[in-house]
Amino acid sequence: MHDPRRRMRERQAKKLSEVSKANFMHNSTLHQYNQVRNQAKLEMCRELDKMPIGRIQLTKVFRRSTRLTQDEIEEETFRRNISSCCLFFRIRNWEFQYMKEPDVMLKYSIALAWVIYMGLLTIQLLSKDARYHYWYIDGTTIILLTMLLIVSWYKKLWIMYMSDADVSSPNGNLSGFFFRMSDEMQRNVVIRVVMYFLIIFSYCAVAIMQVVGCSSDEDYADLEPSYDERVQCFHPWILTNCMTLVIGMSFLFTRIPFIIKSCFSALIMIGYAVLVVSEFNYIYANSPSTNVNFNAKYSHILLMIITFGIFHLMERQTEFIAKVDYNWKRQLIKKQEDALITNDTIKVLLTNILPTHVADFYLSNQLQNELYYEEYDNVAVMFASIKNFDTDKIGLRVLNEIICDFDDVLNKYSQSLRVEKIKVANWTYMAACGLDVSRSEQVNAPQMKFRNVSLMPNGRRSRYDGARSSDADGVQRVPYGNGSNIALDLDLERGQYEGNVITSGPRISTTQNGSSSNEVVRVMAEFALDLMRTMRRFNTENMQTEYEGSTDYGMLRIGISHGRAMAGVVGISKPHYDIWGNPVNMASRMDSTGVPGQIQVTENTALKLREFNIQCNYRGMTFVKGRGNIPTYIIGTDSEYQFLPHRPPAATKED
Numbered sequence: 001m002h003d004p005r006r007r008m009r010e011r012q013a014k015k016l017s018e019v020s021k022a023n024f025m026h027n028s029t030l031h032q033y034n035q036v037r038n039q040a041k042l043e044m045c046r047e048l049d050k051m052p053i054g055r056i057q058l059t060k061v062f063r064r065s066t067r068l069t070q071d072e073i074e075e076e077t078f079r080r081n082i083s084s085c086c087l088f089f090r091i092r093n094w095e096f097q098y099m100k101e102p103d104v105m106l107k108y109s110i111a112l113a114w115v116i117y118m119g120l121l122t123i124q125l126l127s128k129d130a131r132y133h134y135w136y137i138d139g140t141t142i143i144l145l146t147m148l149l150i151v152s153w154y155k156k157l158w159i160m161y162m163s164d165a166d167v168s169s170p171n172g173n174l175s176g177f178f179f180r181m182s183d184e185m186q187r188n189v190v191i192r193v194v195m196y197f198l199i200i201f202s203y204c205a206v207a208i209m210q211v212v213g214c215s216s217d218e219d220y221a222d223l224e225p226s227y228d229e230r231v232q233c234f235h236p237w238i239l240t241n242c243m244t245l246v247i248g249m250s251f252l253f254t255r256i257p258f259i260i261k262s263c264f265s266a267l268i269m270i271g272y273a274v275l276v277v278s279e280f281n282y283i284y285a286n287s288p289s290t291n292v293n294f295n296a297k298y299s300h301i302l303l304m305i306i307t308f309g310i311f312h313l314m315e316r317q318t319e320f321i322a323k324v325d326y327n328w329k330r331q332l333i334k335k336q337e338d339a340l341i342t343n344d345t346i347k348v349l350l351t352n353i354l355p356t357h358v359a360d361f362y363l364s365n366q367l368q369n370e371l372y373y374e375e376y377d378n379v380a381v382m383f384a385s386i387k388n389f390d391t392d393k394i395g396l397r398v399l400n401e402i403i404c405d406f407d408d409v410l411n412k413y414s415q416s417l418r419v420e421k422i423k424v425a426n427w428t429y430m431a432a433c434g435l436d437v438s439r440s441e442q443v444n445a446p447q448m449k450f451r452n453v454s455l456m457p458n459g460r461r462s463r464y465d466g467a468r469s470s471d472a473d474g475v476q477r478v479p480y481g482n483g484s485n486i487a488l489d490l491d492l493e494r495g496q497y498e499g500n501v502i503t504s505g506p507r508i509s510t511t512q513n514g515s516s517s518n519e520v521v522r523v524m525a526e527f528a529l530d531l532m533r534t535m536r537r538f539n540t541e542n543m544q545t546e547y548e549g550s551t552d553y554g555m556l557r558i559g560i561s562h563g564r565a566m567a568g569v570v571g572i573s574k575p576h577y578d579i580w581g582n583p584v585n586m587a588s589r590m591d592s593t594g595v596p597g598q599i600q601v602t603e604n605t606a607l608k609l610r611e612f613n614i615q616c617n618y619r620g621m622t623f624v625k626g627r628g629n630i631p632t633y634i635i636g637t638d639s640e641y642q643f644l645p646h647r648p649p650a651a652t653k654e655d
């Protein structure tokens with residue numbers, strides 16, 4: 001219970017968790033996220049304030065400040081973008097783009113137009129002088145409006161009741177035609193404007209039909225009939241009410257240019273006023289009015305003017321809000337594009353620093369206040385040192401060229417079993433194979449997202465209980481040791497090597513099946529041979545064959561080992577993905593004690609390579625610091641740096 005080792009682990013885990021709180025990614029992404037969120041909130045408030053029907057700010061009324069606030073400056077800037085009379089965007093292209101925006105409210109406008117038309121008709125039919133002889137005009141208008149109503153609603157109704165997940169538009173000819181028409185109606189401003197004129201003209205026609213055939217003042221000049229006799233033909237207030245409805249209707253359609261609506265309704269109003277004062281002056285002047293001192297004909301005109309004024313003002317507001325909205329949308333799209341570019345740049349940068357799966361993990365924002373690390377049952381690690389090259393003598397340019405060539409080779413190993421470059425330290429190139437989280441998913445547990453990635457709050461990991469654990473979230477993890485303490489993990493690993501021989505065989509992988517798990521060793525060896533060929537080519541091309549009498553000049557000395565390892569990103573700044581564990585130490589030792597132009601491997605690794613029919617020749621007992629004398633092997637290659645086949649067991653090792 002009071003195990004000092006355990007207490008030490010807990011202390012170290014706590015320390016590590018505190019460090020992980022300051023994790024570089026976590027801090028910066030959260031900070032960025034909060035900034036974006038606050039900015040969005042601020043902009044929302046600003047836009048609301050700018051709106052003509054925005055929240056009322058009493059403080060603004062009483063404030064006597066001569067200096068403009070930031071909001072006011074922005075509002076001014078926006079107003080400067082829009083003409084004050086016609087509410088057009090000053091930038092013509094913006095106006096065209098705005099007009100091209102689909103009118104999603106069109107079907108509602110047409111439905112309302114249909115209802116209002118029915119209202120108009122009812123008013124006419126209920127009047128005592130109903131005129132049925134123009135029924136064909138009414139009938140045509142009803143048919144036209146009903147057709148428009150059906151077409152405009154067709155798309156919405158089809159999507160709501162007929163479509164299924166796979167089909168996005170109807171297959172039938174007629175149905176497809178209606179669907180396309182419905183869509184086109186919403187999108188095409190020309191169709192919308194034509195339709196608008198058609199509807200308003202039919203309205204005007206239906207309203208004006210009431211006076212067609214009625215005698216004007218001129219006709220009655222000699223007869224001088226009474227008001228009641230004249231009213232037999234049409235009732236002035238019914239016509240005025242119909243005309244106010246027509247004016248209301250002409251402002252109803254949202255995505256028709258504001259100026260068209262205003263001018264058209266003004267024309268209707270003027271035309272009607274002319275009719276009132278010139279054609280049927282007597283009837284209008286003598287029509288009933290609530291104000292006896294006010295000429296009744298002006299009451300008719302006034303009602304028209306008031307109706308026009310109210311609708312015009314309302315429409316200005318609506319248009320202004322729609323334009324603010326559109327302007328905001330444009331800005332948002334631009335910001336989104338900028339954000340996408342920034343994101344892509346970050347992604348490119350990050351994938352250059354970290355392995356793709358780790359970069360994806362960071363970018364997916366799954367990491368919150370956690371230390372990122374992975375544990376693998378079987379990773380092959382390679383250290384490749386360029387012999388006798390020295391930056392002082394050769395220069396950094398040569399090193400850069402060689403490393404670029406190596407990186408090119410790396411691209412060939414980016415398929416199913418990736419080889420991951422870990423780092424370049426001095427003249428040593430370090431790489432690993434098997435650091436592939438998705439691969440483990442495929443092999444064992446497709447339902448697990450990052451099965452080998454251990455993430456627990458504050459960087460702590462589950463303790464090893466000798467069996468797979470399944471968390472409450474359903475994500476199984478393969479715990480091993482106390483992950484918060486890397487040093488302790490390494491201690492556990494060291495137990496695998498006791499003196500010269502392997503005392504405990506390689507742990508049976510709990511995550512990958514045997515042969516596919518060992519593939520990492522073969523791929524790593526193939527990669528190592530590829531590097532050797534590349535290095536030889538480089539030396540030949542650059543005639544770097546000898547330097548100060550050394551024969552191994554520019555040769556690669558490679559060490560490979562494999563086994564359980566941990567990988568992760570630690571530290572607050574300058575993130576670096578690194579791996580730790582026994583195979584890393586051993587691969588480094590195999591390199592440092594190796595032979596130029598050869599690949600030295602541990603016994604364990606040699607056994608695995610032989611399973612793939614790759615020759616591994618016993619080199620002898622090699623002294624490895626911290627391990628003592630251990631048996632090491634050299635991979636058998638021909639002069640072209642190709643693998644030699646495995647020889648019969650008797651010939652491979654002399655006991």
Ligand SMILES: Nc1ncnc2c1ncn2[C@@H]1O[C@H](COP(=O)(O)OP(=O)(O)OP(=O)(O)O)[C@@H](O)[C@H]1O
Pocket residue numbers: 425430578579580581584585586588589625626
């Ligand atoms: N992540 C790593 N990146 C680079 N080299 C590593 C890494 N992990 C271990 N090594 C190298 O592996 C070798 C063996 O490591 P180990 O911890 O066994 O030895 P050490 O006693 O600290 O070594 P040394 O005395 O050489 O510093 C060391 O030379 C070390 O630099």
